Amino acid sequence: MLLILYWILVLVMVVGVVGAVVPGLPGSSLIVGAVLVWAFLAGFAGMGWPLGVAIAVLLLSVGVDFLSAYLGARQAGASRWGQIGAIVGLLLGFFGLLPALPFGGPLLGLLIGPLVGAWVGEFLYRRELPLGERIRLAAKAAIGIFVGTVLGNIFQGLLALAATVVFLITTWPY
Numbered sequence: 001m002l003l004i005l006y007w008i009l010v011l012v013m014v015v016g017v018v019g020a021v022v023p024g025l026p027g028s029s030l031i032v033g034a035v036l037v038w039a040f041l042a043g044f045a046g047m048g049w050p051l052g053v054a055i056a057v058l059l060l061s062v063g064v065d066f067l068s069a070y071l072g073a074r075q076a077g078a079s080r081w082g083q084i085g086a087i088v089g090l091l092l093g094f095f096g097l098l099p100a101l102p103f104g105g106p107l108l109g110l111l112i113g114p115l116v117g118a119w120v121g122e123f124l125y126r127r128e129l130p131l132g133e134r135i136r137l138a139a140k141a142a143i144g145i146f147v148g149t150v151l152g153n154i155f156q157g158l159l160a161l162a163a164t165v166v167f168l169i170t171t172w173p174y
Contacts, residue, residue, distance in 0.1 A: 002041065005037075005041070006038065006171070009034040009035075009037060009038050010034075010164075010167075010168070012030055012031075012033070012034040013030065013031045013034050013035075013160075013163075013164040013167065014164070015030060016028060016029070016030030016031040016034070016160055016164070017031070017157060017160040017161050017164055018157075019160075020061060020153070020156040020157045020159065020160035021153050021154060021156065021157035021160075022153075023110035023111060023153065024094065024110045027061060027156060027157075027160055028054070028057050028058040028061045028156070028159070028160050028163070029058060031054050031057065031058075031160055031163050031164060031167075032051075032054045032055060032057075032058050034167075035047070035050050035051050035054040035163075035167055036051070038050075038167075038171065039051050042171075046170065046171075047170075049166060049170050050163075050166050050167040050170050050171065053162070053163050053166045053167075054163045054166075054167070057159045057160060057162065057163040060159055061156045061159055061160070064152045064155055064156050064159070065152060065156070067152070068148045068149055068151055068152020068153075068155070069083070069086060069114070069145055069148050069149050069152065070083070070148070071148050072144045072145045072146070072147050072148015072149060072151070072152075073086070073118070073141065073144055073145045073148065074144075075144050075148070076140050076141045076143065076144020076145065076147075077137070077140065077141060077144070078118060078122055078141030078142075078144055078145060079121075079122060079125045079126075079141070080125075081121040081122060081124060081125035082118045082119075082121045082122035082125065082138070082141040082142070082145065083118070083121070083145070084121055085117040085118045085119070085120050085121020085122065085124075086114040086115075086117045086118035086121065086142075086145045087114070087117065088117045088121070089112075089113035089114045089115065089116050089117015089118065089120070090110060090113045090114045090117065091113070092109070092113050092117065093109025093110050093111070093112055093113020093114070093116075093117075094109055094110050094113065095109070114142075114145055114146060114149060115142050115143075115145070115146045116142070118138075118141055118142040118145040118146070119138045119139060119141070119142035120138075122137060122138040122141040122142065123135070123138040126138065
């Protein structure tokens with residue numbers, strides 16, 4: 001029975017690794033939860049490393065979320081308007097409120113929402129520029145934020161994978 005629970009928890013961690021990369025799915029928090037369940041069952045004996053790594057990964061993932069979009073925006077020269085637009089687009093996309101997205105649900109909205117929001121925010125901010133230049137700068141900012149977010153998600157996936165591997169290495173003899 002305990003062996004079956006162990007493999008169920010490993011499966012939950014694999015879902016957590018996928019969730020760390022795919023927006024809208026829980027990621028590192030699933031891994032921490034699974035490690036906590038196993039630590040509780042094991043009486044917390046020998047679970048210092050896996051639990052510590054899982055919690056550190058969760059905290060780092062939150063930081064990476066914010067930092068990756070910010071660095072992508074800064075690298076592309078986005079203004080605060082572009083960054084705020086990306087956040088608004090993320091929320092609208094998540095709740096399925098983008099009119100151009102009647103399909104795909106929240107996952108597609110989480111990918112496209114920040115891109116559209118950053119573009120709109122940057123386009124509105126650059127009112128003094130000619131139309132062609134406004135469009136170009138808005139697209140550059142939107143792509144910068146999007147690329148930063150995607151790279152951040154990949155990095156979060158690697159962190160989540162590391163936490164899962166640490167768990168497996170430290171509990172494998174079981």
